[in-house]
Amino acid sequence: MQIQLQQVVPVPLKEKFSQRRSDIWNTNITFDAGDWIKIVAPSGTGKTTLLNILYKVRHDYEGEVQWDNRDLKNISGDHLAKLRQQHVSVIFQDLRLFENLTARENIELNRVLQQPFYEAAMIDEMAGLLGITHILNQRAGVCSYGEQQRIAIIRALVQPFEWLIMDEPFSHLDIANTRKAADLIAMECKKRKAGFVLTDLDEDSLFPYTQVFSL
Numbered sequence: 001m002q003i004q005l006q007q008v009v010p011v012p013l014k015e016k017f018s019q020r021r022s023d024i025w026n027t028n029i030t031f032d033a034g035d036w037i038k039i040v041a042p043s044g045t046g047k048t049t050l051l052n053i054l055y056k057v058r059h060d061y062e063g064e065v066q067w068d069n070r071d072l073k074n075i076s077g078d079h080l081a082k083l084r085q086q087h088v089s090v091i092f093q094d095l096r097l098f099e100n101l102t103a104r105e106n107i108e109l110n111r112v113l114q115q116p117f118y119e120a121a122m123i124d125e126m127a128g129l130l131g132i133t134h135i136l137n138q139r140a141g142v143c144s145y146g147e148q149q150r151i152a153i154i155r156a157l158v159q160p161f162e163w164l165i166m167d168e169p170f171s172h173l174d175i176a177n178t179r180k181a182a183d184l185i186a187m188e189c190k191k192r193k194a195g196f197v198l199t200d201l202d203e204d205s206l207f208p209y210t211q212v213f214s215l
Contacts, residue, residue: 001033001068001087001163002030002033002067002069003031003065003066003067004031004064004065005024005030005065005066006028006063006066007026007027007028007062007063008025008053008062009025009026009061009062009063010046010049010053010060010061011062012049013025013045022215023213023214023215024039024214025046029213031195031197032195033195034194034195036189036195036196036207036209036211037196037197037198037211038198038199038203039198039200039213039214040200040201040202040203040213040215041201041214041215047168047215048199050197050199050215051090051092051165051197051199053072054072055084056072056075059073067083067087085113085114085159086114087160087161088162088163089156089160089161090164090165091153091156091167091169092152092167093167093168095148095151095152096152097140097141097152097155098140099140100140101140102138102140103135103147103151106140106151107123107155107158108123110155110158110159111158111159113159114160116158117158117159117160118158123136123154124136126158126184127150129183130153130177130181131150131177131180132147132150132151135147146172146173149169149172150177150181153181153185157185160192161194162194162195163194163195164196165197166196166197166198166199168200169181169185170200182207185207186207198210
């Protein structure tokens with residue numbers, strides 16, 4: 001599945017980027033199936049906005065976003081639900097967990113949205129790899145933010161996807177836990193031959209063969 005951005009710019013940022021060069025805004029760019037993409041930029045330049053546009057959470061932009069040559073603005077209803085359930089998974093910066101549900105219940109809801117990609121036992125396996133087995137039966141709202149980030153990562157990985165969209169997914173993790181999470185994400189993307197779009201404030205070497213773009 002290919003992603004194409006054609007002269008896309010968010011309306012609130014249009015004036016800022018009218019005379020400022022960007023690798024993404026106001027240009028034509030294609031992300032091919034299986035590409036690993038990292039968007040590096042300081043706060044306020046539209047990293048979260050970009051991912052919300054790709055996931056069709058925001059619509060206030062000029063230009064055109066295409067998923068496999070289909071304009072995202074024309075994808076809605078059952079087709080949008082299918083895109084999100086079977087082809088595109090997401091880790092939002094604000095995580096969007098159900099605080100009154102347990103960590104396991106948050107993950108399980110995503111796992112069973114459609115024909116499950118993994119058996120339920122995979123939740124325990126991934127939780128063990130990320131060191132959060134002990135909080136699976138706790139309410140998400142009482143977990144630390146770093147624990148919640150790891151819950152959100154597992155939730156995104158237990159569903160089918162061809163593209164994984166991640167908005168600063170390691171911002172509250174220490175170096176050791178960041179490496180564990182990155183290794184798990186890389187393993188799952190390689191297994192599925194999937195691509196990802198990751199935003200961050202800084203460059204790093206977590207993922208080899210990643211194409212880096214700036215806003």
